[in-house]
Amino acid sequence: MSFVVPDACTLPTVERPLRLNEFDDLFAAAVRQVDTIGATHARMRLTGPAGLEARVRDLTAREAKCCSFFTFTTTPEPADDGEALTLDVAVPAHYADVLESLVLRASTASAGRTL
Numbered sequence: 001m002s003f004v005v006p007d008a009c010t011l012p013t014v015e016r017p018l019r020l021n022e023f024d025d026l027f028a029a030a031v032r033q034v035d036t037i038g039a040t041h042a043r044m045r046l047t048g049p050a051g052l053e054a055r056v057r058d059l060t061a062r063e064a065k066c067c068s069f070f071t072f073t074t075t076p077e078p079a080d081d082g083e084a085l086t087l088d089v090a091v092p093a094h095y096a097d098v099l100e101s102l103v104l105r106a107s108t109a110s111a112g113r114t115l
Contacts, residue, residue, distance in 0.1 A: 022059055023102075027109035030056075034107045037088075039096040042103045044087045045077075052083040060087070069095050 030046040037043055046052060053076055060072035069091055077084040091099045 019063065023063075024105065024109050026055065026059060027106045028112070031106050031110035034103055034110065036100075036103055040093055040099060041088065041090045042099055042106075044089070044106055045084070046087060047079065047082060047084045049082045053085050056085060056087060067098075069098075 026046075030048040030052055031044050032047055033045040035043045046056065048055075053074060056074055060070075060074065064070050064072055071088075071090040073088040073090075075086045075088070077086055089099060089102065
């Protein structure tokens, strides 16, 4: 599946596959649920070992730096073991296709299907 890379992305082209792999690894390892709240808002529930929140915050901060149209909000949740959090992802309306592409990647990776 191809990810929609918007013209607004300032990440050097050579680094894009590496960043995409980071998201795929995170999605496959930690995403337990993906909900589309609307065309411009998605919510993901993640669980994992200690350090998950720091990993998510680091990755989303780097992504927001090169694709400033993304708004990522990380909310810690109670967890019996390790860490749990909710990740809200929002974009302006003209980037809805980018969000849709990200949601599809997260859903596919978290379900264990091949991307």
